[in-house]
Amino acid sequence: MISLVVVAVFLLQGALFQPPQAAAFKIFPANGSLTHQQITEAAFLRKIAEVCRDVATARGKDFALPINNKLTATTIQRACSDSYSSLLKLSTFNLAVVQTSLSNAAVDRNQFSTAHHFDNEDFKNGRDLITQGIAAVKVSIKKGKYLSARSSLGAVCHTLQDFYSHSNWVELGSTAPFNTLIKPELPLNNLASPNTKTCKSCDGENCTDNILQEVLQQKILTSGYFNLFLPTKPAGKCSHGSALDRTSYREPTGGINKDDISSNHGFLHKRAAEMAINATMELLEDIRLATGNVAFLRLMGLTQTSVLAFVFDTTSSLSNYIAEVKRVSISIIDSRRGTSEEPTEYILVPFNGQDFGPLIKTGDADIFKEKINSLSASDSLNPGMCLSGLLLTLTRAPPSSDVFVFTDGAAKDTELKRAVEAMMQSTQSKVTFLLTNSISTRSQQNVSLSRSLSQSDIQLYRDLAHVSGGQTIEVTNSTQATAVITDLITADLVTVLQVERSPLKAENFSFVLDPTLSNVTVYITGDSTAFTIYSPIGVSQSGSVADGPLGSILTVGNLKRVKLNSDNQTGEWKISIDSTSSFSLKVIGQSSVDVLFYFVEIVEGGHGDSWGQSFTRPFIGRNATFYVSVTGRDSVTVTDVLLVEASGSDVVSGTIKSVSATDFLVNIDRIPEGAFVVQLKGLLNDSSSASRFQRQSHTQHKGSRITVTAQSQNITQAGVPLSLNFTVASNATGSNYTIRARTDQDFGVSFPSSLTLGTGGSAQGSVTLIAPSDTESGTDVTLTIEAEAPGSTDLNYVTLRLTVSTANAIFSGSYSLSICLTFFCFFICHFVCF
Numbered sequence: 001m002i003s004l005v006v007v008a009v010f011l012l013q014g015a016l017f018q019p020p021q022a023a024a025f026k027i028f029p030a031n032g033s034l035t036h037q038q039i040t041e042a043a044f045l046r047k048i049a050e051v052c053r054d055v056a057t058a059r060g061k062d063f064a065l066p067i068n069n070k071l072t073a074t075t076i077q078r079a080c081s082d083s084y085s086s087l088l089k090l091s092t093f094n095l096a097v098v099q100t101s102l103s104n105a106a107v108d109r110n111q112f113s114t115a116h117h118f119d120n121e122d123f124k125n126g127r128d129l130i131t132q133g134i135a136a137v138k139v140s141i142k143k144g145k146y147l148s149a150r151s152s153l154g155a156v157c158h159t160l161q162d163f164y165s166h167s168n169w170v171e172l173g174s175t176a177p178f179n180t181l182i183k184p185e186l187p188l189n190n191l192a193s194p195n196t197k198t199c200k201s202c203d204g205e206n207c208t209d210n211i212l213q214e215v216l217q218q219k220i221l222t223s224g225y226f227n228l229f230l231p232t233k234p235a236g237k238c239s240h241g242s243a244l245d246r247t248s249y250r251e252p253t254g255g256i257n258k259d260d261i262s263s264n265h266g267f268l269h270k271r272a273a274e275m276a277i278n279a280t281m282e283l284l285e286d287i288r289l290a291t292g293n294v295a296f297l298r299l300m301g302l303t304q305t306s307v308l309a310f311v312f313d314t315t316s317s318l319s320n321y322i323a324e325v326k327r328v329s330i331s332i333i334d335s336r337r338g339t340s341e342e343p344t345e346y347i348l349v350p351f352n353g354q355d356f357g358p359l360i361k362t363g364d365a366d367i368f369k370e371k372i373n374s375l376s377a378s379d380s381l382n383p384g385m386c387l388s389g390l391l392l393t394l395t396r397a398p399p400s401s402d403v404f405v406f407t408d409g410a411a412k413d414t415e416l417k418r419a420v421e422a423m424m425q426s427t428q429s430k431v432t433f434l435l436t437n438s439i440s441t442r443s444q445q446n447v448s449l450s451r452s453l454s455q456s457d458i459q460l461y462r463d464l465a466h467v468s469g470g471q472t473i474e475v476t477n478s479t480q481a482t483a484v485i486t487d488l489i490t491a492d493l494v495t496v497l498q499v500e501r502s503p504l505k506a507e508n509f510s511f512v513l514d515p516t517l518s519n520v521t522v523y524i525t526g527d528s529t530a531f532t533i534y535s536p537i538g539v540s541q542s543g544s545v546a547d548g549p550l551g552s553i554l555t556v557g558n559l560k561r562v563k564l565n566s567d568n569q570t571g572e573w574k575i576s577i578d579s580t581s582s583f584s585l586k587v588i589g590q591s592s593v594d595v596l597f598y599f600v601e602i603v604e605g606g607h608g609d610s611w612g613q614s615f616t617r618p619f620i621g622r623n624a625t626f627y628v629s630v631t632g633r634d635s636v637t638v639t640d641v642l643l644v645e646a647s648g649s650d651v652v653s654g655t656i657k658s659v660s661a662t663d664f665l666v667n668i669d670r671i672p673e674g675a676f677v678v679q680l681k682g683l684l685n686d687s688s689s690a691s692r693f694q695r696q697s698h699t700q701h702k703g704s705r706i707t708v709t710a711q712s713q714n715i716t717q718a719g720v721p722l723s724l725n726f727t728v729a730s731n732a733t734g735s736n737y738t739i740r741a742r743t744d745q746d747f748g749v750s751f752p753s754s755l756t757l758g759t760g761g762s763a764q765g766s767v768t769l770i771a772p773s774d775t776e777s778g779t780d781v782t783l784t785i786e787a788e789a790p791g792s793t794d795l796n797y798v799t800l801r802l803t804v805s806t807a808n809a810i811f812s813g814s815y816s817l818s819i820c821l822t823f824f825c826f827f828i829c830h831f832v833c834f
Contacts, residue, residue, distance in 0.1 A: 031260065031261050031262060032261060033259075033260035033261050033262075033266075033269055033273075034269070034270070034273040035659075035660075036101070036104050036105065036157075036158055036161060037097075037101045037104065037105070037659070037660065037663070038660070039157075039161055039273055039276050039277050039280065040097070040100060040101060040104055040154070040157050040161075040280060041097050041101075042071075042277050043157075043277045043278075043280035043281045043284060044096075044097060044100075044284070044300060045071040045072070045073070045076050046071065046277070046281055047281045047284040047285065047288075047300075048076055048080065048093075048297070048300055048302060049065060049071060049076060049079070049080075051288060051293055051296060051297065052076075052079060052080035054293070055080075055293055063079060064079060065079050072634045073093055073094055073097070073634065074633075074634050076093070077093060077302070080302060092301040092302065093300060093301040093302050094301070094596075094629065094631030094632065094662075095301055095596060095631065096146075096150055096299070096300055096301025096302075097301070098596055098598075098627075098629045098631075098663070099147060099150040099151065099154070100150045100151075100153055100154040100157065101154060101663075102151075102154065102598060102600070102612060102613045102627065103150065103151040103152070103153070103154030103155050103612065103613075104154035104155065104157050104158045105154075105158075105612055106154075106155070106612020106613065107154075107155050107158035107159065107612075108158075109601075109612055111228070114126075114226075115128070115129050115159075116129065116158070116159050116162075117159070117162045117166055117226075118159070118162050118163045118166045118167055118223050119166055119223060119224065119225065119226045119240060120223065120224075120225050120226065120233075121191065121192055121222055121223050121225075121237075122223075123167075123188055123191055123221065123223070124188060126159060126163065126181075127180070127181050127184070127188060128184075129156070129159050130156050130159055130160055130181050130182060131181075131182065131183075131184040132778070132803075132805055133152050133153075133155055133156035133159075134156060134182060134283065134286065134287065135777060135778040136148075136149075136152040136778040136779075136780060136803050136805075137149045137152045137153050137156065137287055137299075137778075138287065138290050138291060138778065139776055139777070139778035139779055139780070140152060140778075140779075140780050141287070141291045141295050141298075141299055142291070143779070143780075144344075144345065144363075145398070145780060146298060146299055146398070147398060147399055148780035148782075148801065149299055149780075150299065151780075151801060152780065152803070153287075153299070156283065157280055157283070160181060160182070160276070160279055160280060160283060161276040161279070161280065163178065163181060163223075163276075163279075164177075164258075164272045164273075164275045164276045164279065165257055165258045165259050165269075165272050165273075165276070166223045166224055166240065166256075166257055166258075166259075167221060167222065167223040168198075168211055168215070168216075168221065168222050168223070168238070168256060169221065169275070170258065170268050170271050170272050170275060171211055171216065171256070171265070171268065172216060172219050172221070173216075174275070176278070177275060177278050177279035177282055178279070179279075179282055181279070182282060182283050182286055190218075190219055190220055190221055191220070191221050191222075192215070192220050192221060192222040194234060195234075196215075196220065196222070196236075197212060197235070197236025197237070198211065198212060198215050198220070198222040198236065198237055198238045199211055199212060199236065199237065199238035199239070199252040199254070199256070200212060200252050201251055201252040201253040201254060202252070202253065202254035202264075203253060203254060207241070207254040207255065207256075207264040207265065208265065208267060210238070210252065210254050210256065210264075211238065211256060222237075222238055223238070223240075223256075224238045224239050224240035224241060224245075224255055224256045224257055225237050225238065225239050225240060225247045226239070226240035226245050226247060227245065227246050227247050228244060228245070228246065229246060230246055230247075231246040231247055231249055231250045232246075232247065232250070233247040233250060236252065237252075238252070238255070238256045239252075239253070239254065239255045239256070240255050240256070240257050241254055241255010241256060241257050241263065241264035241265075242255060242257070242263070242264075248264075258271075258272040284296075287299070298344075306341075306343045306344055306345075306401075306402070306489075307343055307344070307345045307346070307347060307397055307398055307401040307402070308332075308333075308336075308343040308345075308346050308347070308401075308402055308404075308489060309346070309347035309348075309349070309393050309397050309401050309402065309403040309404070310329055310346075310347070310348050310349075310372070310403075310404050310406065311349045311350075311351065311386070311389045311390050311393055311403060311404070311405040311406070312325065312348065312349070312350045312351070312372075312375060312406050313350075313351060313352070313384050313386065313405075313406055313407035313408060313409065314350050314351070314352045314375055314376065314377050314378055315351070315352040315353045315377075315378055315382065315383075315384040315409060322375060322376065322377045324436070325406045325436065326372050326373060326375065328406075328485070329372050329406075330369050330372060330373075332485050332486065332489070333346070333365050333368065333369060335486060336489075337365060341489070341490065342365070343489075344363060345361060345362070345363050345398075346361070346362055346363070346365065346368040347359065347360065347361050347393060347396070347397050347401075348360040348368065348371050348372060349389045349390075349392055349393045350375055350389070351384050351385045351386055351388065351389035352378045352384055352385065353378065353382035353383060353384050353385070353412065354378075354385070355385060356385040356388040356389040356392060357389065357392055359392055359393065359396050361396070382412065383409055383410040383411060383412035384407065384409055384410075384411065384412055385411075385412055385413050386405065386407055386411040386412070386413070387411050387413045387414065387416040387417065387420050388413050388416060389405075390403070390405060390420055390431065390464075391416055391419060391420050391423060394420070394423040394424060394427055394429055394431075395423065395742055395743075395744050395784075396744055397427070397429060399427045399428055399429065400427070400428050400429060400430075401427070401429040401430075402429070402430055402432075402488065402489050403429055403430065403431045403432070403468075403470075404431075404432050404434060404485060405431060405432070405433045405434065405461075406434050406436060407433065407434075407435065407436070407461075408435065408436045408453075409453065409457075410453060410454070410457040410460075411457070411460060411461075414460060415792070417460065417463070417464065417792070418788060418792050418795040419740060419786060419788070419795070420464060421464065421467050421702070421795075422617075422786060422795055422796075422797050423784070424464070424467050424468040424699065425467065425617070425699055425700065425701060425702060426615065426784070426797065426799055428698075428699045429468060430468050430469050430470045430488070430698060430699075431464060431465055431468040431470045432465060432470035432471050432472070432473065432484075432485075432488055433461040433462075433464070433465055433470070433471075433472040433473070434473055434475045434484075434485075435453060435458065435461065435472065435473065435474045435475065435557075436475050458472065462525075462582075462584075466500050466584060466646065466700060467675065467699070467700045467702075468698070468699055468700075469495060469498060469697075469698025469699050469700070470488075471488075471523060471525055471559070471584070471586065472525065473525065473556060473557055473558070473559045474556075474557030474558045474559075475556065475557055483554070483556070484556055484559070484561070487521060487561070490519070490590060492590045492591060492592060492594075493588050493589070493590060494517075494588065494589060494590070494591045494593070494594045494595075494695055495586070495587070495588055495695065495696045495697070495698040496511050496512070496513065496517070496520075496587040496588065496589060496694055496695065496696065497509065497511040497585065497586070497587040497694070497696055498584070498585065498586045498587070498677065498696060498698065499584065499585050499646070499647075500582070500583070500584040500585075500646060500647050501577075501579070501582065501583055501584075501585075501647060502582040502647060506576065506577065506578040507576070507577055508574060508575070508576045508577075509574070509575050509576075509577070509585060510572055510573065510574045510575075511572070511573055511575075511587050511694060512571070512572050512573075512681070512692050512693060512694040513569045513570055513571065513572075513573060513589070514570060514591075514593070514684060514691050514692060514693035514694075515570050515684075515691055516591040516592060516593045516632070516684065516693070517569065517589040517590070517591045518566065518589060518590050518591070519563075519589055519590045520563075520564045520569055520587065520588070520589035521561060521562065521563055521564070521587075521588055521589065522551075522561075522562040522564065522575070522585070522586070522587050523559060523560070523561055523562075523584075523585070523586040523587075523588075524543070524559070524560045524562070524577065524583060524584070524585055524586075525558055525559045525560075525583060525584045525586075526558060526579050526581055526582060526583025526584065527558055527579075527580075527581045528579060528580040528581055529543070529560070529577060529578075529579040529580075529581070529583045530542075530543055530544075530577070530578045530579070531543040531560075531575055531576060531577045531578070532575070532576050533550055533551075533562065533573065533574070533575045534573065534574040534575070534576075535550055535568065535571075535573060536568070536570070536571025536572055536573060537568065537571075543560060543562075549565075550562075550564060550565060551563050551564040551565050570691070572692075591632070592631075592632035593630065593631065593632035593633055593684065593693060593695070594630075594631050594632060594695060595628060595629070595630050595631070595680050595695040595697070596627075596628070596629040596631060597626055597627070597628055597678045597697045598613050598614075598626060598627045599613070599614040599618055599624060599625070599626045599627075599701075600612060600613055600614055600625055600626060600627045600665070601614045601625075602625050602665075613627075615797075615798060615799035615800070616707070616708060616709075616796060616797060616798045616799070617701075617702060617703055617704040617796045617797070618671045618701075618703050618704075619671060619703060619704065619705065619707065620671050620672075620673060620703035620704060620705050621670050621671060621673075621703075622670065622671060623667065623668060623669050623670060623671075624667075624668045624671055625665055625666065625667050625668070626654075626665075626666055626668070626678070627659075627663070627664070627665055627666075628641060628656075628663070628664045628665075628666055628678075628680060629662060629663045629664075630662045630663075630680075630682075630695075631662070633662060633684060633685070634661060634662070635661040635662065635685045636661070636662055636682055636683065636684060636685060637682050637683040637685060637690065638656055638664055638680060638681075638682040639681055639682045639683065640653070640679075640680065640681040640682070641653075641654040641656055641664070641666045641678065641679070641680050642654065642678070642679045642680075642681075643668060643671070643672055643676045643677075643678060643679075643701075644676055644677050644678075644679050644696075645672055645674055645675070645676050646674065646675040646676055646677055646700050647674070647675070648674065650672050650673075650674075650676075652668055652669065652670060652671075652672060652676075654666035654667060654668045655667045655668075671703035672703065673703075674702075675700040675701070675702045676700065676701055676702070677696055677697050677699075677700055677701070678696065678697040678701065679694070679695075679696045679697075680694070680695050680696070681693070681694050704794055704795065704796035705730060705731065705794055706728065706729070706730045706737070706787055706789060706794055706795070706796040707727075707728070707729045707730070707796065708726060708727070708728055708785060708786070708787050708796050708797055708798040709726065709727050709729075709798060710724055710725065710726035710727070710767075710785060710798050710800055711724070711725070718771040718772060718773050718774070718775040718777075718804055719770065719771065719772065719773035719775075720770070721768050721769070721770050722768065722769045722770070722771075722802075723766050723767070723768050724766065724767045724768075724769070724783070724800070725764055725765070725766050726764070726765055726766070726767060726785050726798065727762055727763070727764050727765075728755055728757065728762065728763050728764075728765070728787040729757070729760075729761055729762035729763075730757060730761050730762075730789070730794075731761050732757060732761065732789070732790075733757055733758070733759065733760070733761045734756065734757060734758075735756070735757050735789065735790055736754050736755070736756045736790060737754060737755050737756075737757065737763075737787045737788060737789060737790070738753070738754055738786075738787070738788040739751055739752050739753060739754055739755055739765060739785070739786065739787055739788075740785075740786040740788070741767045741783065741784065741785045741786070742783075742784055743769070743781050743782060743783050743784075744781065744782045745771075745779070745781045745782075746772065747769050747770060747771050747772070747781055748768075748769065748770035749767065749768070749769055749783075750767070750768045751765065751766070751767045751768070751785070752765045752766075755787070767783065767785060769781075769783065769802070771804050775804050776804070777804060777805055778803065778804065778805070779803070779804040780801060780802070780803055781801075781802050781803075781804070782799060782800070782801055782802075783799070783800045783801075783802060784797055784798070784799045784800075785797060785798050785799075785800075
């Protein structure tokens, strides 16, 4: 018995064991078979084309698709844009597809759930998963939580699509989807009873007609049984099939799945996939009818969804400071009114020396301006609760938000630095600090009333800004502040290069500009920084020349902004920097071509290779996998994907595996010790030529030597406490770790303030959530659990998505240690006992 435990632990910790695979609609394209992602994207494109045609007709406009009717993200974006007054965003559509695909693929983590895959004739529970998931999508849309809606939608699509591959719906001669699956009010009729025999034995290529004739003639609905370990199933029942489905070796042998062309019923794969596309379209139509065209197109990512968030320091007796910040903010809001770049939502969080909040969120610009105008300064010059206000904003704002922090003083709550860093990395929101200690109107005030910022205070803000991909700028007047913020919230911004350096030495950098880039801007932040920039053809311009042959330079406090001229930008640029202090370099521009990066977990098991987004930091020194999607093109060539140390020279190369023409899984041998960014290089494939391009993640990533695991589940009843167990592990036995937990909703949360790691370097805790009694069924909540090492030397977290449901359901939750251990125990028992 001891040896079995040792083997299990060894296999789990070393990740050497790769469970055998059975079939499901695949995640990697092969042999002309269609994958879940391809099925989902095809349904998205077709449904969006229908909706845009309807909108165009209602507006008296023409709607024209390509002559060859080939639907791609590019052709749909162009056709739909003609139906609207402003250009629809191709990049946001690609983002919506990627977000949905990630949650779609993650369903295969539920290796042993018959309901998630419609195995074992589990039709009722499978239908319940679908209908409850649809309810969650609609509630999330109503609340404006489109990322949550896409996450729920992806999971629903996977289960719905698997029905057509795993059941005999196609074999019954059906010509339309089984719409009862998305309509809970309709009865599930003509299901095979537990005693109904459904198949006869078959072998290999002779499995095309193994479903019994009486089942086909009576239109009885069945699905294949599947078991990775035990050859057990009811007498006479069909098996899922595949070499690793143990039930397929028991009478009746063979299988009926249509997961790919090589499956037992692979000759029906294309029909099953087309039926799955049509069923997904019906699901999308149901959502559209319930939410309306505007909300539906936002769900699909074809209309702009952006958030502008301000975190205001009101800890000052200088009223002119507050007035000036108000003028800057309102100027920004007014400059976007009525344009394609107008935010869809505004967030405001004030803070002072004693308190922070409340968070104010609205989609109405006039209401937001009223809230800003109502701010008043407190009579205090003490350090403020800056990081608390920022953490609240990051927790409640959607991912990828733009956050601007206005402050003229030090942060009081510096102990939250690592927690803020973790939230920045998990949400990928950009945070820019505008330090207004020397704002012009203040020079007229009594100096003794002003607060001062030490170098360590400023460095704290710089460190946090660098993590998020933002900047720290010492603003000297309102005009300059407005110009800087306007630059940073421009639509379709992409990061070409961003580095930070502290060694006092001269250094040269290079970056590639491609033909899709426009309005390219170079930012150099630091004191006493001299630089020279060189064009691809060798023309140079010194940083001391305000208007030169390459561009115009604006100095804003410690920032120099270089706006490159629009002519002859394509090619490799170089910049040499000589600084006597730490500095940062950032190159951004507007482009439809961007790159999305997500760390993912790969699980190889009963329903094929599966993967889903990882909501925790990767382990330092170990291998990892991340998903890369290039948006804005129908085809690209990726030549290099690198993890680049943010403030050093360490570079780790990745091994690239294509998932589609624009999507890739990248295997990394090791996670670097320090903070790093992801850099991608490749070729944009055009009809006549290919051009080099370069992109970089704006957010810094970081590994950890702590692991935090938890299993999420439905909150089955509002007002009733739900306890979730979590585990913290490290090699530091006996150490005491600080624990924090928070949600993005006003749910009650209780948790232990600390855990001490026992023998084996792990400890278990529990978080208790209480949803308010009036919480609507289908409401989505995100829970983040953090564990911080003694002395704040390390931190890791796990983020879970939970849904309030009034009915019992099997939840497609996060992959957890308990699931993993269950799988290994089954595997070991199978090979020892059989």
